[in-house]
Amino acid sequence: PDKEPKKCAFSGCTAPESSSRFFLINEGKTAGGQDWSPLEGSTLCDKCYCRFKVHGRLDKRQRKTLSDYDKKCTYANCARPLKSRTYHVIDESTSAGGKDWKSLKGNILCDACYQRFLKKGTLEISRAPPSSPSKIRQACQAASSAP
Secondary structure, eight states, X not given: OOOOOOOOOOTTOSSTTOOSOEEEOXXXXXXXXXXXXXXXXXXXXXXXXXXXXXXXXXXXXXXXXXXXXXXXXXXXXXXXXXXXXXXXXXXXXXXXXXXXXGGGTTOEEEHHHHHXXXXXXXXXXXXXXXXXXXXXXXXXXXXXXXX
């Protein structure tokens, strides 16, 4: 019997039948931290699946171009606010990584700050406090003399 050709269900897909992989969206899918429930039962091509998994939407959003004046990270504790190659405008449609970006709406983030929030859900830099060499030496001596 002939297999029915697979086709991407997204109407805006540029190549709905030419993907090397297709994904049937099952109930309860949580990949990428996204809400897949509106797509349950649909089939997506690899490109559309990956876009939804990462960005939480199927449509390609036009990148906003920033003037040189706007190319500055607005996070107050940014270590290098003017040194990024890429800046991200956070608006009401920002949904990457399944994070809640609402508190950052209207901000411009350098790529480092954007990636930090995308991965950790916070802009705060978490660093372990530095240990002095004498404290490390004391800890090693205590550990080696323990019974």
